[in-house]
Amino acid sequence: MITQQQARQAVVPVVAVGMALLVLGPLLGRGFVLTYDMVFAPRQYLLPDSFGLGSALPRSVPADAVVGLFTTVIPGDLVQQGILLAALIAGPLGAAHLLNTENTAVRAVAAVSYGWTAYLAERLLIGHWPYLLAYAALPWIVHFARRGNLPALVLVLVPAVLTPTGGILAAGTALVAGTKKWPTAAIALVLNAPWWVPSLLHPGGGLSDASGVQAFGATSENWGGPIVSLLGLGGIWNSEVIPASRANPIVPLITIATVALALYGLRKAPWTRGITILGAVGVLLAALPTIPGGADLLSWTVSNVPGGGLLRDSQKWVAWWALPMSIGVALAVARYRSLIIAALILPLAAMPDFALAAWGRLHTADYPDDWAHVAEILEHDPRPGDVVTQPFSAFRQFGWNQDRTQLDPAPRFLPRPTVIDDTLYVNGRPVAGEDPRAAKVRDGRPLGTLGIGWVLVEHGTPGRTDTDGLDKVYSGEWLDLYRVPGAIAAGPDGPPRAPIVVADLAAGTMIVLSVLWLALPAGRLTLLHRRQRE
């Protein structure tokens, strides 16, 4: 028999799970969601690039290593679905958990406000799953940072620090919300070391093409302009991933009303001051390319400061704004109870096309068998050399994935380091990449001298191919594999290994010690003692 209290406690989890299923339901089952930057493979191999030891900038480090570890025991499509579900459920639960109220409806408002946003929709459509995880972790980071529970803080930071952007979002939140600033800073530094150490040591120097500032700057989704789009947690640079409902003329009015309501709610909650200021900083950073002088400042930073390229895709920083918005709205409706129903309905009514796999824009696909055959050849063939893919470009539109734009899956599918062109094309204009080996391939240098022994030709996607002088090893409907004749040199030296291994070990040790502290009697007794004091 379920008691009334149990039923009340179940409301927020049911709301969170319900929203996640409403979005991801059509995608559950077998098959991969391959959209823009989101590429999962049945089994992702642990390669030097997974740890930032390759020639490419470590943008997906240590995410690739973590996915590689998971896919050694769980099929990649199930790993992908687990990650997406966890991200969409944990965020709303965390936002509701932050509220110090027994009122279930008010907590549900926080959950819906945080779990049904343009940020989630746009970042899901562009395939930035690590950002979704970071977004989901933010309320939990605030919760444990405020309490000064450092071992638990370490564990909730882990899903967020899988990429540089997620790591910065998480570190900023922990520092602002934390009561123990220096230990929190030390934790953030160590947990983020697996990406910042290889980034600093990258042979390319970590500088990026400044033209990306204009290409990846925040945009306007409607008549409200870019600032209002950002305040409404939208405004991503790529118009192809913006839900159609964001162009609705009423959206700016809803945004302005919601921001006003949230600021009213935040007024009487001093503990939210830090995260509100951080949210405002996030909006300011996101809006920088759109305000006078901002684009010049960003361009200089991107091309002169190592790692400054992180600022190019500016809209991602409004993740910091999402938490004060949802908490503020919930605190406001706690005062004006008549608004509870409206606050629960409005996010879904304003953006219904986030539901049902973004209104059918996402779907699952299976890799053609050619991919497994090629991976098997490359795994067992003793001849040396890394792989380069053709067409020599970053993105694909395969017929077997309904011609949807997706990142080349080869680096994550194949058991050898794979070079792809990291030049990105936006509106047909190139934004230069940072991989020095890719630049040499593009310039037509002999592949063997670059340590490349194999050429994978991917069919059914736009772009030209050139296989003159190569020996065909495998031929299939979707893939051909060629051997580069002649001597194959050793691959280029990536960053030095020792500091990166130390960084990985330090982060891993911190995580293991935190788990042990929380699991073993000493830590549990300390927590119990603390709770009793509270």
Place this chain on the structure above:
Amino acid sequence: MGKLVGVIASVLVGLALASGVTFAVSNASAPDKGVNLDEAPNPNNMSNTGSGGSRGGDGNVSYGSTP
């Protein structure tokens, strides 16, 4: 004050319900309206245009587009 806020909220919810679904449905009913059939890129297994010199650059898939 409370009544005014309630009225504004009701109006916004009503408008959002009506127009939000309309926008979403109109997009779903014409999902390919952005596709340029006149200048569609050729898949490479239909037009292999290999040549020497530099690699990449021609007819590559775009990462995205800005408004």
